[in-house]
Amino acid sequence: MPVGTLASVKGMPQDVLEELGVQILLGNTYHLYLRPGVETVRRMGGLHGFMSWDRAILTDSGGFQVFSLTELRKVSEEGVTFRSHLDGSSHFFSPESAMAAQIGLGADIIMAFDECTEYPADRERARTSMEMTLRWAERSKKYFEEHKGEVPWAASNRQSALSTHGLQIPRSARDDSSFKSREPVAGETQTLFGIVQGGMDRELRRESALRTVEIGFPGYAIGGLSVGEPRELTREIVESTLEHLPAGKPRYLMGVGTPEEIALYAQMGVDMMDCVLPTRAARHGLLFTSEGKVSIKQAQYAQDAGPLDPNCRCRVCSRYSRAYLRHLYASNELLGQVLNTVHNVTYYLDTMRAVRHAIQLGERARFLSEQSGPKP
Amino acid sequence: MPVGTLASVKGMPQDVLEELGVQILLGNTYHLYLRPGVETVRRMGGLHGFMSWDRAILTDSGGFQVFSLTELRKVSEEGVTFRSHLDGSSHFFSPESAMAAQIGLGADIIMAFDECTEYPADRERARTSMEMTLRWAERSKKYFEEHKGEVPWAASNRQSALSTHGLQIPRSARDDSSFKSREPVAGETQTLFGIVQGGMDRELRRESALRTVEIGFPGYAIGGLSVGEPRELTREIVESTLEHLPAGKPRYLMGVGTPEEIALYAQMGVDMMDCVLPTRAARHGLLFTSEGKVSIKQAQYAQDAGPLDPNCRCRVCSRYSRAYLRHLYASNELLGQVLNTVHNVTYYLDTMRAVRHAIQLGERARFLSEQSGPKP
Numbered sequence: 222m223p224v225g226t227l228a229s230v231k232g233m234p235q236d237v238l239e240e241l242g243v244q245i246l247l248g249n250t251y252h253l254y255l256r257p258g259v260e261t262v263r264r265m266g267g268l269h270g271f272m273s274w275d276r277a278i279l280t281d282s283g284g285f286q287v288f289s290l291t292e293l294r295k296v297s298e299e300g301v302t303f304r305s306h307l308d309g310s311s312h313f314f315s316p317e318s319a320m321a322a323q324i325g326l327g328a329d330i331i332m333a334f335d336e337c338t339e340y341p342a343d344r345e346r347a348r349t350s351m352e353m354t355l356r357w358a359e360r361s362k363k364y365f366e367e368h369k370g371e372v373p374w375a376a377s378n379r380q381s382a383l384s385t386h387g388l389q390i391p392r393s394a395r396d397d398s399s400f401k402s403r404e405p406v407a408g409e410t411q412t413l414f415g416i417v418q419g420g421m422d423r424e425l426r427r428e429s430a431l432r433t434v435e436i437g438f439p440g441y442a443i444g445g446l447s448v449g450e451p452r453e454l455t456r457e458i459v460e461s462t463l464e465h466l467p468a469g470k471p472r473y474l475m476g477v478g479t480p481e482e483i484a485l486y487a488q489m490g491v492d493m494m495d496c497v498l499p500t501r502a503a504r505h506g507l508l509f510t511s512e513g514k515v516s517i518k519q520a521q522y523a524q525d526a527g528p529l530d531p532n533c534r535c536r537v538c539s540r541y542s543r544a545y546l547r548h549l550y551a552s553n554e555l556l557g558q559v560l561n562t563v564h565n566v567t568y569y570l571d572t573m574r575a576v577r578h579a580i581q582l583g584e585r586a587r588f589l590s591e592q593s594g595p596k597p
Numbered sequence: 598m599p600v601g602t603l604a605s606v607k608g609m610p611q612d613v614l615e616e617l618g619v620q621i622l623l624g625n626t627y628h629l630y631l632r633p634g635v636e637t638v639r640r641m642g643g644l645h646g647f648m649s650w651d652r653a654i655l656t657d658s659g660g661f662q663v664f665s666l667t668e669l670r671k672v673s674e675e676g677v678t679f680r681s682h683l684d685g686s687s688h689f690f691s692p693e694s695a696m697a698a699q700i701g702l703g704a705d706i707i708m709a710f711d712e713c714t715e716y717p718a719d720r721e722r723a724r725t726s727m728e729m730t731l732r733w734a735e736r737s738k739k740y741f742e743e744h745k746g747e748v749p750w751a752a753s754n755r756q757s758a759l760s761t762h763g764l765q766i767p768r769s770a771r772d773d774s775s776f777k778s779r780e781p782v783a784g785e786t787q788t789l790f791g792i793v794q795g796g797m798d799r800e801l802r803r804e805s806a807l808r809t810v811e812i813g814f815p816g817y818a819i820g821g822l823s824v825g826e827p828r829e830l831t832r833e834i835v836e837s838t839l840e841h842l843p844a845g846k847p848r849y850l851m852g853v854g855t856p857e858e859i860a861l862y863a864q865m866g867v868d869m870m871d872c873v874l875p876t877r878a879a880r881h882g883l884l885f886t887s888e889g890k891v892s893i894k895q896a897q898y899a900q901d902a903g904p905l906d907p908n909c910r911c912r913v914c915s916r917y918s919r920a921y922l923r924h925l926y927a928s929n930e931l932l933g934q935v936l937n938t939v940h941n942v943t944y945y946l947d948t949m950r951a952v953r954h955a956i957q958l959g960e961r962a963r964f965l966s967e968q969s970g971p972k973p
Binding site (some may be wrong): 227228229230231232233234235236256257261264265270271272273474523524526536540541542544545547548549551552554555556558559560 | 603604606607609610611633637640643646647648899902912917920923924925927931932934935936944
């Protein structure tokens with residue numbers, strides 16, 4: 222899920238996202254709450270209407286940004302008081318207000334308000350934090366069940382929010398047979414996922430998973446990872462936690478990762494992931510290619526007439542040279558950021574396409590071998 | 598001609614330029630000379646190969662930027678010594694070196710190296726400056742005739758510079774029936790235009806025009822306007838100068854203007870214009886619409902669900918709301934700059950399309966009335 226922090230995947234128009242085959246993007250509730258504000262988005266028909274995107278959207282609860290971006294925050298059982306990173310103004314998030322904000326933003330999938338346990342944290346701290354996340358999960362669910370009908374598009378379809386003023390999603394995007402943009406049925410509401418915490422302790426993670434499943438959500442996320450721990454530890458925790466999350470419901474690993482990691486975790490059973498890495502790295506000239514990472518600002522590329530990635534079929538790699546991309550980055554040209562982002566996002570999407578393909582081939586092979594009966 | 602200063606129309610990929618129907622763009626020799634440097638561009642097959650653009654390109658000579666962007670410059674009969682605005686390094690431009698640079702950059706149309714007379718300038722100063730521009734025009738032409746064969750694509754076609762490494766202009770862009778991207782014939786060279794100066798004095802302008810035509814160029818530009826003079830004066834000078842430039846050759850008014858101005862001058866007989874206004878204003882949130890200028894950052898648009906310009910059919914106006922564009926600009930999002938630029942460039946191109954249409958209708962009406970014979 223490309224990250225569209227402030228209702229925009231930085232530099233990429235929505236029609237380009239559609240062309241690349243993006244099915245779902247992520248919006249950050251913390252950022253949108255500050256700008257343009259939940260009320261503005263609600264009035265525009267929710268995020269879909271506001272950003273003219275009628276494929277899927279997931280919002281996080283704001284919990285992570287509050288912990289990672291702000292200072293002078295005060296955590297209590299009630300929630301978190303914090304100061305905006307923009308202007309220092311004081312705000313308060315709770316499970317209830319985070320649900321209210323996400324309902325107003327109207328994403329398809331929304332997240333319970335959790336506490337992202339800091340790293341490192343000893344076992345006692347990780348337990349305390351986990352227990353609060355579970356209590357906050359109950360409160361998130363309760364509030365959501367009571368108010369989910371208030372989602373901006375519940376009583377009407379999404380198109381009306383756009384078509385009132387003659388705006389429309391191009392037909393070509395809506396009829397894309399590989400992905401059906403689906404109008405929500407009247408009365409349909411959002412989906413709330415729960416989040417597993419527990420720090421780096423396998424037992425706590427197991428307990429958090431089981432007790433979150435006990436509360437009951439249509440999907441589950443693994444939070445609190447990629448917070449500075451060694452990669453091998455991330456992998457262990459993911460592997461063991463997945464065992465305790467029902468395979469029949471979406472399992473979402475938050476905030477990872479590199480192309481190698483997303484392929485690895487997908488093959489382990491993770492269904493959804495988000496990461497700023499492809500987009501943020503792109504804006505710093507760090508490009509992922511089938512031949513390894515390329516730091517395009519390097520002088521070695523200044524007269525390199527070849528494509529960025531000879532194995533990539535994106536619009537960037539089929540048209541522009543490394544020399545040109547290097548020049549754009551070195552000259553701080555907007556187009557450099559745009560093209561770099563198009564490539565990196567394509568690379569990530571292609572990586573996942575390859576994983577899905579491999580999974581399907583594996584299933585087909587298994588099916589065929591079952592069909593042919595026991596070996597003589 | 599959209600301005601692609603550093604081999605990029607800021608934020609707009611070349612395929613978007615093609616879709617909008619851009620036939621020719623402008624590159625700035627001063628900027629490209631500094632970054633990435635003429636040699637790099639030459640090795641990539643000239644600007645066309647470097648930026649993967651196979652429609653037309655025009656480069657200015659660097660003269661204007663040297664006068665407008667740099668300090669500590671010293672003008673002599675030989676040329677201009679100046680310091681780079683980037684790092685203060687010392688450089689020298691002359692008619693000969695400006696031709697050499699433009700030959701290396703390989704644009705289809707290149708400009709004589711002139712002195713852009715400052716404003717205001719008294720008659721004596723305007724004459725002195727005009728005389729030097731005429732001497733520099735002779736030197737420009739002489740050097741060009743002696744070295745034009747050195748253009749990077751003279752001995753081969755442009756595609757080879759790109760195709761060596763598998764890069765290609767999409768067929769859809771090349772086969773666009775409204776504009777034939779034309780491969781240069783082997784041995785074909787660039788076209789050098791002369792520039793008329795003379796300050797704000799009609800007589801000097803007339804003399805400059807006649808004497809530039811006497812030197813002889815395939816096309817002529819009117820320089821040294823839009824340098825701070827009142828608009829009405831610009832108009833007078835353009836009108837009177839045009840009379841002395843052959844109507845059968847392209848007449849290029851440099852550095853103008855607003856949508857109203859470009860329509861006006863085109864109807865007066867100007868064939869080509871360039872201006873940073875559409876692109877630069879876009880990046881400052883100033884958008885030209887059929888209903889007047891819109892400063893999109895204004896709070897009044899924060900919840901405006903309507904399109905930017907209801908009469909515009911560009912991708913921005915047919916999809917996104919003013920509220921969204923306002924949010925993007927206020928949040929300093931890259932996409933805001935990209936979408937604003939797409940709209941403004943479309944608006945300028947549509948303005949010129951309307952002018953061409955009106956000219957054709959006028960000609961058709963004139964033709965029909967001639968056909969029907971004298972009135973009884």
